[in-house]
Amino acid sequence: MKLELAINTDLARTILTGFIRSEVRRVGFERVVIGLSGGIDSALVCVLAAEALGADNVFALRLPYQSSSPDSLEHAQLIIDQFKVRSETLDITPMVDPYFAHEGGISRERKGNIMARARMIVLYDYSYAHKSLVIGTSNKTEILLGYTTLWGDMASAINPIGDLYKTQVFQLSRALNIPELIINKPPSADLWIGQTDEGELGFTYSEVDKLLLLLVDGRYRPEECVTAGFDEKFVQTVVTRIRRNQFKRMMPLIAKLSNRTVGYDFLYLRDWGT
Amino acid sequence: MELKLALAQTASHLGDVQANLEKHLEFIKQARSQKADLILFPELSLTGYVLQDLVPTVARRVDENDPVFKPLFKASQDLDIVVGFVDEDARHRFYIASVYLSGGKALHIHHKVYLPTYGLFDEGRFFAPGDAVRAFDTRFGRAGILICEDFWHASPPYLLWLDGADLLYLCSASPGRGLNDKEKLESARWVERVTKAYASMFTSFVAHSNRVGYEDGLNFWGGAVVYDPNGELMQQGPYFQEALTVVPLDLNQLHRTRTRLPLLRDERAGLVQTELARILQNKGSRA
Incomplete structure (x- = not known):
């Protein structure tokens, strides 16, 4: 069987909008809140949520920092x-700058993580204040590669696009009429000037998605991926990244002592009783 | 003779048996108003699917005095009902089960024989496997019930066919998976392919009832189907939505199809038995 990244977008749309409706409403919510960055992932989730719940039930928060690209705000x-x-804009600069100043000489990576977590704080506060669930925007590529900030952009109540590779996010976004301007610009977390995902990762989404499809979905061994035509070093880099970032995909480890321990043998879905 | 079959594709509340019972009674009422003779509910329709540690709390015995089964027994006076539930036996083993209720009696209980414990599935951890595949007599002829993974294996439908079942009732809670560029999910295409094959190869009616809704991130795709003894699709319910699909079955089609295509007459079950005995005895066997 030949593995392809192409998806039936009508089917994806039906399943994902149904997922959002079901998982938001069954816990007693009607509304969602989303950090709308101006990038493609949050744009796609925002559009899916609007279709699922009605545009009035979707709060898009623009959360720029002073160095954020003006394009990001415009695209959002x-x-x-x-x-x-519905939308609001809140500049996180006054939230994070005092901490940056206090720490002094802080690296851009640390700043990036702090900004991602500051946005999480605003989203979760908004969630409580406006009785709306935080809807996540991490795609399968970045979840597998760990190209995320733990408890930052990874934090959400439900994530409709976590099983779509970035390539598939592009495909679904086109089908949902997201502006080409957003689809065609280089993906970026916009945490510092000139940052791009592909520049930072060292490979393109188009390349890595094809590899991940074999490794994860196709259950190919790394050496079979090399035989299939992928560069050995690239395969090794990606395999290592997936393994080393497993911690970002899990709840904190609990040390087992009793006969029944949360996470090991206290097993219930979150939808328990609903 | 005609059997008006109603296929219910319902979404369950996970672990809330009372809420699910109420939904069953609503669907039964609808089926009755459409003059259905039999309503087929999906796998674990009274409980929800990914039960995990909820299994012992939702488990029941089929008993006319049980508060959950009582209204179902009553409803089965004029309409046969197949519902999915967790059966707890006298020694406290739990089974994924479907019961056939008719005329205020339980005619048959099937315990799921194959419990998938691979990929996203973990049934073998929580349930005991059934150890019987039996056909049973109903007022519409001899029938058999199988639950989801049971018919991913070829032998249970084959055994029911040999045991006299002309009506195969298949119940699923099939999680949707395998999105690619095709119009349907891989899991849906697979199930539709094999159910159609069983109707064709066993020249029997095959009905499949599959649930809808979500449990955490899992979706269930619905799309209930009935195939006639020629293997032709008679009707299909919608995907991903609750629905009641009512299909009249002309049971005389069995006579016509089997006259044209006497696969049952020519089936050599004795040969199967001989060869199977040899295969199982053979030390080098892979069976």
């Missing part, structure tokens, strides 16, 4: 205008 606004979701 394009989605807000086109899909008529």
Whole structure:
């Protein structure tokens, strides 16, 4: 069987909007809140949520830092205008700058993590204040590669796109009429000026998604991926990244002492009783 | 003779048996108003699917005085009902089960024989496997019930066929998976392919009832189907939505199809037995 990244977008749309409706409403919520960055992942989730729950039930928060690209704000606004979701803008600079100043000489990676977590704080506060669930925007590629900030952009109540590779996010976004401007720009976390995902990762999404599809979905051994035409060093880099970032995909480890321990043998879905 | 079959594709509340019972009674009422003779509910329709540690709390015995089964027994006076539940035996083993209720009696209980414990499945951890595949007599002819993974294996439908079942009732809670560029999920395509094959090879009616809704991130795809003894699709319910699909079955089609295509007459069960005995005895066997 030949493995392909192409998906049936109608089917994906049906399943994902149904997922959002079911998993938001069954726990007594009607609304969601989303950090709308101006990038493609949050744009896609925002549009799916608007379709699932009605645009009025989607709060898009633009959370820029002073160095954020003005394009990011504008692109987020394009989605807000086109899909008529509710929105607010809150500059996180006054939240994080005092801490940066206090620490002094802080690296851009640390700053990036702090900004991601500051945004999480705002989203979760908004969630409580406005009785709306935080909806996540991490895609399968970045979850597998660990290209995320733990308890930052990874934090959410439900994530409709966590099983879509970035390549599939592009495909579904086109089908949902997300502006080409957003689809075609180089993906970036926009945590510092000039940052791009592919520059930082050292490979393209198009390359790595094809490899991940073999490794994860196709259950190919790493050496079979090399035989299939992937560079050995690239395969090794990706395999190592997946393994080393397993911690980001899990709840904290609990040391087992009793006969029944949360996480090991206290087993219930989150939808328990609903 | 006609059997008006109602296929219920329902979404369950996970672990809330009372809420699920109420939904069953609503669907039964709907089926009755459409003059259905039999309503087929999906696997674990009274409990939900990924039960894990909820298994012992939702488990029941089929008993006319049980508060959950009582209204179902009553409803089965004029309409046969197949419902999915967790059966707890006298020695406290738990089974994924479906019961056939008719005329206020339980005619048959099937315990799921194959418990998948691979991929996203973990049934073998929580349930005991059934140890029987038996056909049983109903007012519409001899029938058999199988639950999901049971019919991913070829032998249970084959055994039911040899045991006299002309009506195969298949119940699933099939999680949707395998999204690619095709119009349907891989799991849906697989199930539709094999159910159609059973109807064709066993020249029997095959009905499949599959649940809908979500449990955490899992979706269930519905799409209930009935195939006639020629292996032709008679009707299909929608994907991903609750629905009641009512299909009249002309049971005389069995006579016509089997006259044209006497696969049952020509089946050599004795040969199967001989060869199977040899295969199982053979030390080098891979069976």
